[in-house]
Amino acid sequence: MSLDTDVIVDRRRMRRKLTFWRVLAVLVAIAAIVVGVARFGDSFAKLTGESSSSYIARVKIKGLIRGDDERTESLERLANSQARAVIVHVDSPGGTTAGSEQLHDSLRRVAAKKPMVVVVDGLAASGGYITAIAADQIIAQRTSIVGSIGVIMQIPNVSELLKTVGVKVEEIKSTPLKAAPNGYEPTSPEARAAMEALILDSYGWFKGLVQERRHMDAAALARVSDGRVFTGQQALDLKLIDGLGDEKTAIAWLEKEKGLPANLKVRDWKLRPRFGDLPFLHLAAVVTLKALGLDSLAQRIEAASTVQAIERLNLDGLLALWHPPATN
Numbered sequence: 001m002s003l004d005t006d007v008i009v010d011r012r013r014m015r016r017k018l019t020f021w022r023v024l025a026v027l028v029a030i031a032a033i034v035v036g037v038a039r040f041g042d043s044f045a046k047l048t049g050e051s052s053s054s055y056i057a058r059v060k061i062k063g064l065i066r067g068d069d070e071r072t073e074s075l076e077r078l079a080n081s082q083a084r085a086v087i088v089h090v091d092s093p094g095g096t097t098a099g100s101e102q103l104h105d106s107l108r109r110v111a112a113k114k115p116m117v118v119v120v121d122g123l124a125a126s127g128g129y130i131t132a133i134a135a136d137q138i139i140a141q142r143t144s145i146v147g148s149i150g151v152i153m154q155i156p157n158v159s160e161l162l163k164t165v166g167v168k169v170e171e172i173k174s175t176p177l178k179a180a181p182n183g184y185e186p187t188s189p190e191a192r193a194a195m196e197a198l199i200l201d202s203y204g205w206f207k208g209l210v211q212e213r214r215h216m217d218a219a220a221l222a223r224v225s226d227g228r229v230f231t232g233q234q235a236l237d238l239k240l241i242d243g244l245g246d247e248k249t250a251i252a253w254l255e256k257e258k259g260l261p262a263n264l265k266v267r268d269w270k271l272r273p274r275f276g277d278l279p280f281l282h283l284a285a286v287v288t289l290k291a292l293g294l295d296s297l298a299q300r301i302e303a304a305s306t307v308q309a310i311e312r313l314n315l316d317g318l319l320a321l322w323h324p325p326a327t328n
Helices: 002-047 069-079 097-111 127-132 159-165 189-214 218-224 232-237 247-258 279-291 295-312
Strands: 055-062 085-092 094-096 116-125 137-140 145-147 229-231 265-268 319-321
Touching (some): 055 069, 085 097, 085 127, 094 097, 094 127, 097 116, 097 189, 116 247, 127 189, 137 232, 137 247, 229 232
Parallel strands (some): 055 085, 055 265
Antiparallel strands (some): 145 229
């Protein structure tokens, strides 16, 4: 009886080891595939008979825009790739002014080497429009939202609430304008003036960029730079965009104006090739760890993914961002 028990225990132990090595092999295979696609995508295209120089790269800019060094590096690789042209799809309400400037400059470096067209899928407002004007040709749908040329800084002020609940925040600082305004006390005239100067400086940069990229005189610039948004049709009339349509319209323009061959394939250019940014790898890791009984480690990975998602929504500083005010 004891012998039978030992045999069963040994078999279970061997089964667990076999399961572990199988799961590990699967994860290694997934990692190898991701590395191969990220580093040798063009080589794979050659092996399958598709020339790496016979495609148009599609880049997608969606959601809030903030500083992103990996995105900059990916766009640098795109500038030096064998893509014949680039179509940038924009669907963004904007983000930080610094992040929008970084993205604009990165796209301008790509546009210096390859024909580029921006297609506004639904929204190119504030920092999203800063992104769009990196291209020499902008196409939007008739009902797309375009514009919101302006800069904003919002700081909640809870000083009256603190008085109500009897809470006072004490602070000692080197000068009156250090960390001002801070939301714990009424904003002083000096602090407000300093913030207004900051806003106006960035606003002047934004307007100058629009005037330069869209070739506007002072009167035309004044008509579009009061912070409002426009439909695609209105934006076309105001020279904020160059045409109405979609990706097919962009491809037709590239063929007609830039001499690209007809029927070039359009391939997605991923801006985030890192393992940590691939959701299916997160899922695979979590499922594998739970299968091996390592629930605590799996929970840590899930929690880290949640923290990263929250950090991406945390926008500090000046914003080139369009968001309609909430109404009752």
